[in-house]
Amino acid sequence: MKAVILAAGHGTRLWPLSESMPKVLISIGNRPIIDYVVDALVANSIKDIAVVVGYHKEAIMTHLGDGSQRGIKITYYQQNRPLGTAHALLCARPFLDEPFLVVPGDNLIDRQVVKDALEASSGNVLVLTRSNMSSEYGVVTTHGKRVVNIMEKPKNSSANVISTGIYLLQPEILPMLEMELSQGINGISSAVAKNLERIDLEGVMTRGEWRDAIYPWDILHMNSRAMDFRGQTVLGNLEEGVTLKGPVHIGKGTRIRSGCYIEGPVHIGEGCDIGPFVSVFPGTSIGNEVQVDPYSLISGSVVYDAVSVGSHCHLSRSLVGRNTTLSSSCHMDSGPAQIVSGGNLFPQEDIGAIIGPGSHFEAGVTVRPGIMVGNGCRVHAGATLRENLRSRTEAF
Amino acid sequence: MCGIVGYSGDKMATDIILDSLIRLEYRGYDSVGVAIVNHDIVVYKEKGQVSQLRDLVPSIDGYTGIGHTRWATCGVPSSENAHPFKSMDGRIALVHNGIIENYLDLRKELSAQGYEFSSQTDTEVLVHLVHRYMDGDLHMALRRALQDVRGTYAIAAVEFGSDRIVVARKENPLVIGVGMGENFIASDVTAILEHTSDVIYVMDGETAVISPEEIHLFSPEGQEIKREVNRITWTSEDAKKEGFEHFMLKEIFEQPKTVRDTLVCYLDGLEASDILPPVSPSSVTIVACGTSYHAGMVGKYAIEELANIPVTVELGSEFRYSSGTDNKPLVILITQSGETADTLAACREARRRGCHTLAVTNVLGSTITREADSVIMTKAGPEISVAATKTYTAQLVSLYLIALKLALNRGAIDEMGLRELKAQLRSLPTLIERVLDRADSLQDAVEVMSRAQHAFFIGRNINFPSMLEGALKLKEISYIHAEGYAAGELKHGPLALLDPDTPLVAACLRDHTYEKMISNVTEVAARGSPVLIVASDGDEQVHLLTDHVIFVPRCPPLLSPVPLAVLLQLLAYHVAKAKGMPIDKPRNLAKSVTVE
Known part of the structure; x- marks a missing residue:
């Protein structure tokens, strides 16, 4: 069995994280999403994998390489313009000479999801799951096992069975996709939906975990569950007087200085310098090369690579993009908030701030709950942010 | 591997x-x-x-x-x-x-x-x-x-x-x-x-x-x-290219990893490491050729700023003609292959004069690692493309580390300063990623450059050598005649060569040289040459001077040669690609120069 991972998309709704990074490389629980996908395939002995790349393809190719380090073979195909999933799949046409799995590279899945697809009948299979956000996905109606209808992003649907976008397909189906593409139908789902009478498509409800990060705050919600490791792994340096509780991972070359208190699940990457006297509370992931100065507190947050957190900072249920600098005494507390994104309001029970990559916060900045800050912003000392900040702007 | x-x-x-x-x-x-x-x-x-x-x-x-x-x-x-x-x-x-x-x-x-x-x-x-x-x-x-x-x-x-x-x-x-x-x-x-x-x-x-x-x-x-x-x-x-069109592009994209590997190797244990003798030298001489020479020039600014020790940079082929002095400088030799004939000859000469020699090289076991008194390895891995990319940035990182070590040995840096600098150095891989992520934004600049037969690159202070290196990359692989100058030198000759077909690439980053750079650029723009400005993120002012701007992420001025190098590598690569050049193997050039 071969598999095709679709990794050419933008994920624009993940702004500000997606502005310069493909969605598949955004980390949850300190691992890029596509790594979960590759792991799920490898765990099911699928080792011949094609990846369709487009947006920031070089970053993806550099990250995955040729697969030989994981004992698999990865071949790349390019989709030069974002013309839909069917178009993306057909970019890998020479690869598709036997039954294959199609897997979106930007959903977090576990091995069970792939297993469920493989154990279904030998024809064409669509993996289904349940979601209370069905208006964001394709809602699927089945008759017995057979899929009889797929409705894309219905406005008011009470149904909660949705398509995961994961298919097991026979190569014989490709001419149909090509034909539909020439008619301007360029999504796999819509092409399949149009031909459900002619092809046998079996729906399989998966027992596995399938999660999608549509908005950046979804990452905060998913972060804790993604860190499903147990025990304590310390590959770095712990100074005397550090307290670790629960599942904690500390990466190579990371130094945790005296008096730090870390309560898992917490995942800390490589080459960090934390403390002395820093508290890190459950659900937090800290990337590589992060520095956290004394007396700061980080709880339920996602801190990406090369972030620098000054002393006396407080981050709660907040997300900080790579390379952002927070000077001392910056506060990002959490609370109930209405996040404004793309002209819509998203009520959240408990959320902190969402800060894009490469921004610089001078000392004593407060960011109110639910506020988003873009890429490369500069926030001057003592400012309080009560509104979202566009990328590359200054705030006083 | x-x-x-x-x-x-x-x-x-x-x-x-x-x-x-x-x-x-x-x-x-x-x-x-x-x-x-x-x-x-x-x-x-x-x-x-x-x-x-x-x-x-x-x-x-x-x-x-x-x-x-x-x-x-x-x-x-x-x-x-x-x-x-x-x-x-x-x-x-x-x-x-x-x-x-x-x-x-x-x-x-x-x-x-x-x-x-x-x-x-x-x-x-x-x-x-x-x-x-x-x-x-x-x-x-x-x-x-x-x-x-x-x-x-x-x-x-x-x-x-x-x-x-x-x-x-x-x-x-x-x-x-x-x-x-x-x-x-x-x-x-x-x-x-x-x-x-x-x-x-x-x-x-x-x-x-x-x-x-x-x-x-x-x-x-x-x-x-x-x-x-x-x-x-x-x-x-x-x-071998793992999906990339050329080795050069693959190697450019490996830089977050190679810089990280080089840092991991030396940064944490820097205080205790014995890469340098504990006595602090009264002066430093850096010897190198080609791209390594440009790295050496960046090293000069870094060492002088951090450790406050005077540094001279010499070409490998010219070092032997310099006169030995009574004071015995620390001699740093930079060679990717470890086999560069001129640099090896300089190493022997330096030892003959009784200097401590420190080699920066990418090949473990190469001749220079046996001949120099101490060695820093750049962890860039094998580089296939003739045009050096990842080995250059790894050399820069090594030189920052040497500068930091010299500063430590002299007591020129305190605990707070050390911690801050280490944090800055650690952020370099991510900074490079952020440059790589904007490769698409170069299109306009590529168009301007690929029409040219001649081009000039200018910068000041620590960004001056970056522009020399930027010009070298462009000429090596695109065959466009490109020269780098210290911005202040423009008036002393090169200005005569500028015309509407000769673009000027200027590094106008937000540091203490910014205003002087802007006035240099204004002067050139007034003479009708196309100007391509490399500016810091968020700098709107430069749009008043030219339509052609490429942005780099903000970073401490001392470290700006790293993101700047990566950006100019990408520029050279895409210009050469637009012109259909044999990027990985330019005519007349060899990877390792083992003859004098």
């Missing part, structure tokens, strides 16, 4: 194995070796490149054999440490790519049983282990031996009197090439594509036995398994 190959068939094994090893040289090239089975097992191995072995190996009659090309990561390259290794009775030979983690324990145990070791490698324990379990069946002996081993490997072994090759893999690549009356094994399809495009991938934990007519594959549990043969449709050149 290392590469292994093997052949069993009806042709002369030596020729095929040496050919395959040449194709694997990108996996490492500091020592090579072959073992051929005939009336004995004949082993030839040597420190150096495959071509050197080719001159050394006579034609040996033998139709089965294995080979290895090595890139030392620990343990120096030498013929003793080169593979293959033979068992003491000479009946088994073995090559290995990977790391045996528990080799010290195994070595102790085997020594106690009377096994003798001739090398410092972890691999040698494997051949003795296999010998210990040998009971007529090499495959079984290897499987049994691997039960004692912790680590990663791709292994190939041959035995006297047999045309079989036995292989095993775990977390290191290995493929079997399927031929007619002959079969192959290799780390990578590239090595054997010339002979066959039908391959079988060996997966983790599996072993296999290959003979001219047969291939038997075994699961981790030892059951024989069948696997379909894959037909390879791409060419060998494509294979």
Whole structure:
């Protein structure tokens, strides 16, 4: 069995994280999403994998390489313009000479999801799951096992069975996709939906975990569950007087200085310098090369690579993009908030701030709950942010 | 990284194995070796490149054999440490790519049983282990031996009197090439594509036995398994590029990793490390050629700023003509290959004058690592593209580390300053990622540059050498005549050469040189030359001067040469690509310049 991972998309709704990074490389629980996908395939002995790349393809190719380090073979195909999933799949046409799995590279899945697809009948299979956000996905109606209808992003649907976008397909189906593409139908789902009478498509409800990060705050919600490791792994340096509780991972070359208190699940990457006297509370992931100065507190947050957190900072249920600098005494507390994104309001029970990559916060900045800050912003000392900040702007 | 190959068939094994090893040289090239089975097992191995072995190996009659090309990561390259290794009775030979983690324990145990070791490698324990379990069946002996081993490997072994090759893999690549009356094994399809495009991938934990007519594959549990043969449709050149169009682009994109690797190696233990003598020198001389010379110039600014020690930078080819002075400077020699003839000559001259010599190089075991008093390794890995990219940024990082170490030795930096600088250095890989992520934004700049026949690059202070390097990259691969100048020098001559067809590239970053740079640029713009400004993120003001702006992420001025280098590499690459140039192998240039 071969598999095709679709990794050419933008994920624009993940702004500000997606502005310069493909969605598949955004980390949850300190691992890029596509790594979960590759792991799920490898765990099911699928080792011949094609990846369709487009947006920031070089970053993806550099990250995955040729697969030989994981004992698999990865071949790349390019989709030069974002013309839909069917178009993306057909970019890998020479690869598709036997039954294959199609897997979106930007959903977090576990091995069970792939297993469920493989154990279904030998024809064409669509993996289904349940979601209370069905208006964001394709809602699927089945008759017995057979899929009889797929409705894309219905406005008011009470149904909660949705398509995961994961298919097991026979190569014989490709001419149909090509034909539909020439008619301007360029999504796999819509092409399949149009031909459900002619092809046998079996729906399989998966027992596995399938999660999608549509908005950046979804990452905060998913972060804790993604860190499903147990025990304590310390590959770095712990100074005397550090307290670790629960599942904690500390990466190579990371130094945790005296008096730090870390309560898992917490995942800390490589080459960090934390403390002395820093508290890190459950659900937090800290990337590589992060520095956290004394007396700061980080709880339920996602801190990406090369972030620098000054002393006396407080981050709660907040997300900080790579390379952002927070000077001392910056506060990002959490609370109930209405996040404004793309002209819509998203009520959240408990959320902190969402800060894009490469921004610089001078000392004593407060960011109110639910506020988003873009890429490369500069926030001057003592400012309080009560509104979202566009990328590359200054705030006083 | 290392590469292994093997052949069993009806042709002369030596020729095929040496050919395959040449194709694997990108996996490492500091020592090579072959073992051929005939009336004995004949082993030839040597420190150096495959071509050197080719001159050394006579034609040996033998139709089965294995080979290895090595890139030392620990343990120096030498013929003793080169593979293959033979068992003491000479009946088994073995090559290995990977790391045996528990080799010290195994070595102790085997020594106690009377096994003798001739090398410092972890691999040698494997051949003795296999010998210990040998009971007529090499495959079984290897499987049994691997039960004692912790680590990663791709292994190939041959035995006297047999045309079989036995292989095993775990977390290191290995493929079997399927031929007619002959079969192959290799780390990578590239090595054997010339002979066959039908391959079988060996997966983790599996072993296999290959003979001219047969291939038997075994699961981790030892059951024989069948696997379909894959037909390879791409060419060998494509294979090594992992999806990238050119090695240069692949290497540009490797920089977050190579910079990180170099930092990880030295940063945490910098205070305690002995890369420099504890006495602090009263002056420093940096000697290098080409791209390394530009790195040296950045090093001058870094050392002078952090450690407050005066630095002169000299070209390798000119150093010997400089007069020795009574004061004995610390001499830093920068050479990617470690074999640059002029830099080596300078190293000897410096030692003759009684100076402490510190080499910055990318090749462990190269000549300069033996001749200099101390060495810093840039962890960039093999660089294939002639135009240096990842080795340049790794050199910059090494020089920052040297500057920091000199500052520490002199007490010129306090604990707070050290912590801050370390944090800044640690952010470099991510900073590079952010430059790479905006490769798409270069389109307009590429159009401007690719129309030009001549171009000028200007900068001030620490960004001056960055612009020299930017100009060098452009001329090397796009054949556009590009020159870099200190911005202040523009008025002293080069301004006469500017015309509406000659673009000027100016680094106007938000640092203390910003205003002076802007006035230089204004002057040029007024004369009708197209101006391309490299500006810091968020700088709207530069749009008043020109339509052509490319942005780099903000960073501390001292470190700006790193993101700037990456940006200008991308610019040069895309200009050369737009012009259809042979990017990885420009005319008249060689990777390593070993003549004076």
